[in-house]
Amino acid sequence: MEFSEFYEFLNTVAGYNDLLHLIDEPKSRKLYFLMTHMLEVNKSMNLTAIKEERAIVVRHFLDSLTVAAFLPENATILDVGCGAGFPCLPLGICRPDLRITALDSTEKRIAYVRDTAKSLEIAHFTAIAARAEELAHDVTYRERFDAVTARAVAALPALAELSLPFVRKGGHFIAMKAKKGEEELNAAQGAIEKLGGTVRAMHALALTDGSDTDERVLIDIEKTATTPHTLPRAWGRILKKPL
Numbered sequence: 001m002e003f004s005e006f007y008e009f010l011n012t013v014a015g016y017n018d019l020l021h022l023i024d025e026p027k028s029r030k031l032y033f034l035m036t037h038m039l040e041v042n043k044s045m046n047l048t049a050i051k052e053e054r055a056i057v058v059r060h061f062l063d064s065l066t067v068a069a070f071l072p073e074n075a076t077i078l079d080v081g082c083g084a085g086f087p088c089l090p091l092g093i094c095r096p097d098l099r100i101t102a103l104d105s106t107e108k109r110i111a112y113v114r115d116t117a118k119s120l121e122i123a124h125f126t127a128i129a130a131r132a133e134e135l136a137h138d139v140t141y142r143e144r145f146d147a148v149t150a151r152a153v154a155a156l157p158a159l160a161e162l163s164l165p166f167v168r169k170g171g172h173f174i175a176m177k178a179k180k181g182e183e184e185l186n187a188a189q190g191a192i193e194k195l196g197g198t199v200r201a202m203h204a205l206a207l208t209d210g211s212d213t214d215e216r217v218l219i220d221i222e223k224t225a226t227t228p229h230t231l232p233r234a235w236g237r238i239l240k241k242p243l
Helices: 003-016 025-041 053-065 088-094 107-119 156-166 181-194 235-240
Strands: 076-080 099-104 125-129 145-151 167-178 197-208 213-223
Touching: 003 025, 003 053, 025 053, 025 088, 025 107, 053 088, 053 197, 053 213, 076 088, 076 156, 088 099, 088 107, 099 107, 107 125, 145 156, 156 167, 156 181, 156 213, 156 235, 167 181, 167 197, 181 197, 181 213
Parallel strands: 076 099, 076 145, 099 125, 145 167
Antiparallel strands: 167 213, 197 213
């Protein structure tokens, strides 16, 4: 796909999804670079199972940008389990005011995300290879972020335990979920309360390319109390006995 075709398709589907205001031509060129670079690296490194270019635009780029409207201007953001850089890289391109930290436990993926952010000249971008349940006990990161995002990482009870300890009081954890997000929220209510969170909103979205539509849910959880110092627990205990 040449840039002209990419640009036309990106603008069309961004218009369908009320995201056009985030994307101008310079940002579109950076998203185009991100797509072509990711696909090239993907030949030797497992970054994404989605290889069709139009699907990448919708299911990676636009999906990542659905959270943008819920992030305050100039906010400090932690992306837990960033994987191949979603949502952190599209957010860094389209919301340059944000100060983003990308976190993943896989060093190779973090090296890719770090190098790609540098190539894209994304300012205020840091990438860390660490386990969330361990880093959350480091005072440098614990309860330091205005917002934490997480996309397709784990079921919400476990994901809340990994993410909420990083959020400052008054900040927000926004879980990016598929259509079963409401079911996960029902199972996670007790965990969220124990972690110091209060559910503020659940935003149902319909992500479309003009023909097919995927349902999405953004779960907005405010940090209203300090997380107990014993949380999060080791990953094995989180899985074995959810809060």
